[in-house]
Amino acid sequence: MSFLQFQGIGKTFPGVRALSDVSFAVRAGGVHGLLGENGAGKSTMMKILGGEYIPNEGQLVIDGQPRAFRSAADAIDAGVAIIHQELQYVPELTVMENLLLGRLPTRFGLVDRGRALAWTREKLDALGVDLDPRTRLKQLSIGQRQMVEICKAVLRDAKILALDEPTSSLSHRETDVLFRLVRDLKAQGKAMIYISHRLDEIFELCDAATIFRDGRKVADFDTLEGVTRDMLVQRMVGREISDIFGYRERAQGDVRLAVRNLTGHAVKEPVSFDVRAGEIVGFFGLVGAGRSEAMRLVYGADRRESGTVAIDGTTLRPSDIRSSIRSGLMFCPEDRKEDGIIGVRSVAExxxxxxxxxxxxxxxxxxxxxxxxxxxxxxQRLRIRTPHRRQEIRLLSGGNQQKAVLSRWLAEKDLRVLIVDEPTRGIDVGAKNEIYNVLYELAERGVAIVMVSSELPEVLGVSDRVIVMCGGRITGQFARHEANEEAVLGRALPEGAAQPSMHSTRTA
Amino acid sequence: MTDRNTATALDPAAGSQPARRNAALWQFVDDYSLILIFVALFAVLSCTVEYFFSWDNVVGLALSVSQIGMVACTMMFCLASRDFDLSVGSTVAFAGVLCAIVSNATGSVTLGIAAALVAGAVIGFVNGTVIAKLKINALITTLATMEIVRGLAFISSQGQAVGVSNEAFFSIGSAILFGLPAPVWVTLACFVLFGVLLNKTIYGRNTLAIGGNPDAARLAGVSVDRTRIMIFLIQGAVAALAGIILASRMTSGQPNAGEGFELNVISACVLGGVSLMGGRASISGVLVGVLIMGTVQNAMSLMNIDAFYQYLVRGTILLIAVLVDQLKNRRQSR
Known part of the structure; x- marks a missing residue:
């Protein structure tokens, strides 16, 4: 029996139909995957479930009762909890205060800290979450903060939990903890919705799945038994992508980028490496391995303590972005929204x-x-989906924003070295493929490319050479033919760490 | 102007013909709403308020907003880059006093003007450097310099208005060229100059980029610190220019001149659609913002409304303008 049913949901914004006639059902004690490219309608659906949007057509039925949420508060009252990509918490408050926000136990009008603490400890233990209730949220990792968020939902006695891209910024270990919690909640009979671009996670966690495309439901799977990855991808994109990496062999020239003994914040031991003209070097490491920090030092975005960076034999001025750009070294940062795009300005700008x-x-x-x-x-060339060049870039989807940031450097006449940090994070399959093709084209023109990524299949699928970092230093280097998951991951793990589960590292 | 219709971002093919025409109409109203409001306001006042629609009154109106107008041009840059400057009112006073003192001491009005302009630029440079390099909040920094510079104005003038003996000085504020007073010409020149700077130069585009996202702008190769310092430096110099003109019109440098000036300037900018969140500004908006402020003030004076009530009306207009802007933004993002 389905606990949650979406019946003929339609949502229209001025001039556009975001959802049309979508129906599907979620079981209690099940995890239901939602798949689709960016802009397919998953997030709109979640906002309707969370009471943020009011649908124009159709209705929600929860436990046999038709519901019409007028506000987010209505949804919470009905037992719905949505864990958004951007978490909503108070960083200055402790775990306990966040969990009990708005309903701290009081005695004589004052907060009864003892009782609150005991209650929080008990609840966290019951959920198997190992956190000190007195830690401030800002001191926790993203994964731990997410845990707190989920605990908050569970403690509010939510019956329906929707997780929107929960693992996009989690490390392997944090992901494992999250998955365990999701399975526990499933066992407790919660109805769960799980949105992810990572198909491996869908296969690992979900019992059923629904695929969206262009605001419509295109497929429903009651079970994922016997369903293949290709079947899902094909329905998501509406065409066949046999190999999303589409690696192409190419010639390599002389050394273009030479980094020597670079140190700085979070890069404790000197980092040295070369990249040749036409070569794509993949930098892999777990979260916190120091890859992004190292690349920001190379580019000159952060102050370096020591070391040199040279392009075609000419040493760059240290910590000077403009000198880097003039010498042909350019950089697409990891956090597109914070560091990449200027949201309120146009695509053309x-x-x-x-x-x-x-x-x-x-x-x-x-x-x-x-x-x-x-x-x-x-x-036109990168197929950036925008009504026109004057559109504010914040209104574009992540993939299209990324293409615009890439274009910024492609427009430079003297691009020699391009560093891309997590170029495909949060981007749908079709756009990923297009971005890889841009990188290949650049490499064919002789540009030296450094690609930092947390996605092992991507690193293995796209790179000519793989460099592995761990704990702020380079721990391994592999030519394309020697690189495989086990070897690379082995170097990426801190000494003595247990082997992580392989869920997010299965190749396509 | 940008297309604010979120719908089209999701699906360019969406929207039937009439829907698109409707959207275009809304777009037009959005983009030109301020100008339309001003035109309507002007028309209504012309018909209802005696003496309002006369050449003399309109010139007087333009003269009365000339100081606010020229500083609003540079304040627009400041706000567009997500900064703030409270020190301009004090700079106006100090520049007037300094100009008068130096003119009297040297007997040269030119030297007096030069000294005041340099002082204004230095104040701006200090503001900009502290804000950009020492990373101190613009509000706090300029609040401090506002007090300091006002103090300097009182100290240097010993709290008294400093009269200027040289007759030539008065002509700055009162000379008539081609039928308009010189200050109005200076203000018009500022609007043209800063309009071109904002829209047609790297300096202006970078200012908007910094306001939109300072981190991203820096990583894209914008020299963020240098641009911010430049914005404050120019603002200081232009505020000093406004101070000189004001002193000339009042025939003396007064240390208590320009009190509340900074807030009037910021109000005019906000009224003109400059976003306090940075990244959005237009010179035509600022011009209309300044004119609306001046027109309302002028009409109230003509109607003999007590000056005390004028504060009330100005505040209300500002609040409404901000609310309208907020509603517009909300409609875009829903």
Whole structure:
């Protein structure tokens, strides 16, 4: 018997249909996967479940009762908890205070800390979550904060839990803890919805799945027995992608990027490596391994303590982004929203912000006509989905934003080395494939590419060479033919760590 | 202007013909709402308020907002880069006093003006450097310099208005060129200059980028610190220019001049659609913002409304403008 039913849900925003006639059902004691590319309608669906959006058509039925949520509070009252990608907590407060927010036990009008603490300990133990109730949330890792968020939902006695991309910023070990908790909650009879781009996780956790495309339901699986990865991908994208990496062999030239003895924040031991023209080097490591920090040092975004970076034999000025760019070294940062895009500015502005200095009229005035041409040509070439170049970039999907940030550097006439940090995080399968193709094209033109990624299949599938980091130093290097999951992962784990489960490391 | 319709972001093919025409109409109203409001306001006041619609009154109106107008141009940059400057009112006073003192001491108005402009630029440079390099909140920094510079104005003038003996000085504020007073021409020149700077130069585009996302701007190769310092430096110099003109119009440098000036300037900018969150600004918006403020003030004076009530009305207008902006934003993001 289904505990939660979506019946003919439709949602229209001014001028666009976000969802049409979507029906599916979620069992109590089950984990239901929601799949689809970005913009397919999963998030809209979750916002309807969470009471943030009111559907134009259809209804929710919970435990046999038709429900019409008018607000988020209605949904919470009905036992619905949504764990969003962006967590909602108070960083300055402790675990206990966050869990008891708004209902701390009091005595004579004052907070009864003793009772609160005992209660929190008991509940955390019951859930098997190992956290000190007195720690402030800001001192916890992202994974631990998420745990607190889930505990909060469970303690509110939520019957329906929806997790939206919960593992996107978790380490392997945190992911394992999360999965254990999800299975426990399932055993307790909660109805769970699980949204993820990582198909391995869907296979590992979910009993059933629904696939969305363009605001419609395109497939329903009551069981995932006998369902293959390809079947899911094909329905998600509506076409067949046999190998999403599509690796292409290519020639390599001389050393373009030479990094020597680089140290700085979170990079304790000197880091040295080379990248050749036309080569794609993948940097793999667990969260906190120091890859992103090392790349920011190379680019000059953070102050380095020692070491040199040279492009084609010319040493760059230390900690000077502009000198890096002028020498042909460019960087697409990990956190697209915080460090990559300028959200309120247009797609065209985001593309032209750096290269425009080379096209000024009278050495002073921005050449609008030229910039429009540049923007339009990249929008076409990289298939950036936007109504026009003047659209504010924050309104685009993650994949399209990433393509625009890439275009920013492609527009530079002298791109020699490109560092991309987590280029496909939170991006759907189709767009991933397109981004890989951009990287291959650049490499074929002789650009040296460094790709930092936490996705092992991606690192193995795209790189000519793999460099592994752990604890702020380089711990291994593999040529493409020597690199395999076990060997790479072995170097990525801290000494003495247990072998993690292989759920997110299965290859396509 | 950007298309604010979220719908089209999801699906470019969405929307039937009439729906699209409807959206375009809304877009037009969105983009030009402020100008439409001003035109309507002006028309209504012209019909209802005696003496309002006359050349003399309109020129007087323009003159009365000329100081606010020129500083609003630079405040627009400041707000667009997600910063804030409370020190401009004090700079106006100090520049006026300094100009008067130096003019009297040297007998040269040119030297007086130069000294005041340099002082303004230095104040701005200090503001910018403290904010950009020492990473101190702009509100706090300029609150401090606001007090300090006001103090300097009182100290240097010993608390008294400093009269200027040189007749040439008065012509700055009162000269008429081609039918308009010189300060109005200066303000118009500021609008043209800063309009071009904002829209057509790297400096202006980078200002908006910094306001939109300072971290991303830096990683994209924008020299964030240098641009921010430049914004404050120019703002200081322009505030000093406004102070000189004001002193000339009042025939003396007054240490208590320009009190509350900074808030009027910021109000005009916000009224003109400049986002306090940074990244959004237009010169036409600021111009209209300044004009609406001036027009309302002017009409109230003509109607003999007590000055005390004018505060009330100005605050209410600002609040409504911010609310309307908020509602517009909310509609975009839902």
């Amino acid at each position: 985001n593309i032209n912000i750096s290269a425009r200095r080379n096209h000024l009229r009278a050495g002073l005035f921005v050449n609008d006509a030229n910039e429009a041409r540049t923007a339009d040509s990249f929008i």
